[in-house]
Amino acid sequence: MSDDEVLTVAKFADSVKDDYSEMRWLKALYKRLQTQDGFSHSQTTVIRVARSLAASFYKLGFPKKGIFILEPFQSLENRDINSDVAFYLSNATSDENETIPEPATEDAMYEALCREEQKSLHELAKLRCFLRDTIIPYYKAKEEVVNYEPRIAIFHDVISPTSIEHLKSIASKGLTRSTVFLENTGPNGQVTITYGKQDNIRVSQTCWIRTDEYPELSRLENRIQLITGLSAEYKPVRSHSEKFQVVNYGVGGMYTAHHDYTEYKLGIISNPMDSEDISTSGDRMATWMFYMNDVKAGGATVFPEVRTRIPVAKGGAAFWYNLRPSGATDPRTLHGGCPVLVGSKWVTNKWIREEGQMDRRLCGLTEEAVEDFPKI
Template sequence: MKYGHLTFLVFLSFWGITLVISDLYLSVHRLEELAKYEPALLAGIKKYVDAQPLGVPANIVRFINETEAIISNKKDVSHDIRHPINTYHLVERFVFYWLYLFEKLACKKCTKVTAVKDFKAAHHAALHNITRLPVMRDLNGTMRGILRLWRTYKLDINKLMQGEVLGYRGRGLTHKDVVRLIMYAAEHPEFYYEEIVLRTQMVHSLKGTRLYHGGLFELASAYYRHGFINIAKTILESLLPLGDQTLTAAYDYCLKHPDVNVTKTLTAPESDKPSYEALCRGEIKSPKELSKLNCNHRRTLIPIYWSKEEIFHHDPRISLFHDVISDREIDMVLKSSVFQLTRRYSKDSTIDENEDVLATSWLSELKTKAVVPLTRRIQLITGLSTHVSRSYSDSENYEINNFGVGGMQKPHVDFLNISLGEYQKKEERSIRMSGDRVATWVFYLSDVERGGATVFPEIRVRVPVIKGAALFWYNIKRNNDKDQRSLNAECPVAKGSKFVCKKWILEAGQLFRRKCGLSPVSIDT
């Protein structure tokens, strides 16, 4: 594997591609951009194949034909890269097939072939904009995203294998794809349930073939490894008539386990975040609670300008303001930020496979003057100061997020537990003494077909993604206590490319704009 990666890096250097350390699976947008270049690569490879007098291996021809069928039929469900199963297939093609073809073309002897030189010249401009092509880590991240969607939304395994996710069809999973998912789940014990269910499906599909008994043995091994000894014993017992010494030895070993007679049933594991996952699957407020919510026109700092507010919760107040950013402004924000999307590093956690699945970039009013009207609009609607300058600021820079395959953000609070005037050496100079995050404002820059809601588990609030709207809430109470009820999270995106633009409003500048309440339990209205 190390040699393959080394060869891959040599290839990238050969083609003049610049490497940026950022995972593609963290951003659906970057994967969509990757898909745009595949037709050019396919045309070049076909030209190379046509120039070979002795032909090429059958597996390469098969790959070219299958890829061409997918790319040419734009109406086919396989073409939509916003579908997680289709994304998996795209990344898999690059990791296992395109990488192999790149290595073949990068060899010293091959570079003397005229067709290869033409291929390089014809596609250098297109490939120059790809900062990094997928590697195995991206495929692993994509598979983890599919397993996360399965668990969070309790997907039907049969529909999932056919490529259906919450009613949206994509290209189905082949026998080989299922094996890869099984191997990934086997390496990550938290997905033991998914591993066993996938192995069971595999065994059913192998019935009547010479691989059936081997599949049963692997299934028994998985049950044993995850502590279901009685089930493993039953399966191995059914294989004893085959007379295989290995199977007999495994059965005898199973009988020696102290829990061999303990009956355990395979069930889906209980979630460590049950309220979060329940909210992601749908609204869990009662009809009586929902009846207290309403929409209204809310006054702003300008008497003749009213905002359209949809109230999702009264205490703490959580509001969705509709039609607060135009399509033109959305395009401006995206064009100014998408090329800087990169991995987000949290200030209080290490990077691991359980991290938030999103890519991040930042926009400053000082460098991108086009976002200044958005900042003024936030101040106009909320009444809070969003002033930004080089010397001091009352709000942070904009954070733009694009979510990846099964993209999500785990439950967290936005406040930082710091005080106004407390010096923060690691922050930008203008906000080092601006205090904590009083409030959060989130522009929704895109729609998503399924999933991706913003949820507040402590108060059972679920807000759907609506392009052009903005979500607003307070993180600190009016008596200056941190509001733990502001715990929020982003649900996994089942289909779509979700873009959001966040602005955190700080304590500095709010002294006369958001005054202390007359009682410790005063609420915002």
């Protein structure tokens, strides 16, 4: 990245009040400008970066560090630098810590998983790949278990290159900025929900595809049903699943940690923006996500609550239940899409609703009951 690009990132971090990230970018740039003989750039550029870094330290509550950065330039008798140093001296205290603690965030594990695997070698050694039986005796699904409880798996070779290109071709004509629904709690504790909101927690483009408009896609629904035992049939009214959601993530595209379940009730209209096909179809019982291309760097799907990471695998599909057998929501299915670092990422989601699954998934006798999966 060029110096100007780094400064642009730091300026954006400042605009969204992410002072810690701003400091880290500026600190890295300042270090890069330094050489054994002084600095590698013009004095004007170095002073600009030094003053910005000192201001960043001050905002984090470390004025002494700002003074330390500016001290080498005081001999220049620069009015701005001397003014900055005087200001930081007036705000410095004797009990300032030596190190700046990394801010504790809910996304810490999400970010760690995006960087690398977080399970121990002992835990990874217990995971297995096997051929899963289906209702067709001669067809077995290639299942790779990435977490046992809750069961999270990736099924390999479940969508052909032809189907992938067909989905991309349809979606490319109707991609729009992805939206989310946000919950806000007012001063009186009243919760308001904003539907269809564009927000930086999700950076991608989306297109919804109806199976009744493209009947050839019913083959993919049949394959999902064949492997999972759940009905993935799309219907104009009381649908068993949602439309195919094709999503494209460009460089930097991501979706921070979230749950897929909605807590909507079967037979009751809960979301006024839902179309007639799913308005009374209940909650999202399960998630099926096709991976439609390989990603050179980034783009993994991660589950912070269970320290699980699924790298992108073209032709495969991730699958997990969002609800327990009792029907209760499972908070452990919190997941997110990591930022794409190189290239782009194409996925197709198929959310399976409670409607139509009554005779396909056995209810648990207790709220803590677990799924009776095939033995490995």
